[in-house]
Amino acid sequence: MGDRPVIGVTASFVKKTDFSLGPYTHRDYVTALLNADALPVILPIAPEETADAYLSLCDGIIFSGGGDVDPRFFGESPSLYLDTFITERDRIEFALMKKAVAAGKPILGICRGMQVLNVMYGGTLVQDLPTEWKNPLQHDQKVPRKKASHSVRLLSGSRLSALFDDKESLYVNSLHHQAIKKLAAGFRSAAVAPDGVIEAIEHETNDRILGVQWHPESMASGGDPMMCRLFRHFVSQCDRIKEKMV
Template sequence: MDRRPYIGVSTYLVDASWSSWRNRRVALVPERYTAYVQDSGGVAVLLPPDAPERAPEVLARLDALVIAGGPDLDPAYYGEPAHPLAEIDSPERDRWEVALLRAALAAGMPLLGICRGMQVLNVVCGGTLVQHLPDVLDVDVHNGSPGRYGTHAVRPVPGTLLGGLLPESELEVPTYHHQAVDRLGEGLRVSAHAPDGTVEAIEGPGFTLGVQWHPEQGDDLRVMRALVRAATAAVLEAVPLG
């Protein structure tokens, strides 16, 4: 393969101000996501919300997919009313990322869900979420502080895809989330826990992986490098011989 694989990264729409411009609608994602892809050998391609029916067409031009972190998924997608502390303000992003994940799963495309992205993956596969972890945990170490990531330990499950990528019995990771997997989606398995039992990673067939923490906020590139390798391998398999 004579090119780096193209890794799509979902973005979201917000009102932002810069220079002499005020309250302009922009599509953005934190720069650490694109650097995470680039430092791991991929080309980052930003995917602003689009019409859901266009997801298969968009993914046909890419080699792998990353669903980034962000506000909470509307719990209507898993048949529940919203918790009073749910942060639901991105309906166009919800529709777009659900469509992207459905199309990627149908195509067998390598994909990685990060934080919210893992949660959307679980819901797309028929699972549900704990909408506010402090309701079910005695001590919450997952949510950091406003504008600042926290850290806590995760324990990869041996014999899983993630356990092969991160063979340590326990490692510290950057974290910022108040929701988590509740009922596991169909075809998925848990591949990491926090010491308090919170599900910290899930995976499915091929390279289908979700991590609840924020690897892009640290220096450990192993998960993203594995996604890039999987994307490269998929492209090579699709190239006709001769």
């Protein structure tokens, strides 16, 4: 038990009442990591100088879902349909991501986390799919979070499709209103929705950098075998890094 890889999971900040406010991470991240034999550690929003200390605790990091990215970071002004954002969260996540990559520690960007990844590497975002995308499908599903709602086509030859037995397509859940507009240089799109929205990205050369627009943690904690496999794969990458560093 003592040598499970430690996976940091970034947190948002939520106010429930005046007496109840603080770091927030959906429990499905915790469940999915525990089920994959990893030890989850929640990383609250903190000054970006904290990134080094956070990283030294972790063998890998999941950049979790949450609110919008502050559009200043991709050179845009807020659109009328932008949702709330926390600039401090963006800053600590960019710092943490940069340092994790430099240290060779695996990173998995989920939903917002994939968008943060794209922006950090110089890409841009659609601020609001329903108003900015031509003929969008429903990316903000009304069915429960654990259930898949739309299909994605997997890019043949991608690491993601290899992980999923070279399947051509897959059903995923969808809880986002933003998406990648310009894909960052050095990345390829590994999965695409029927309306053309990019649903997964992978670094062209670094196999420790992956982003998915859907929520595999919720599908995995609901028992979806493919998403359990995605978590086990990420945890095993973190485990190998850990062994190398001992």
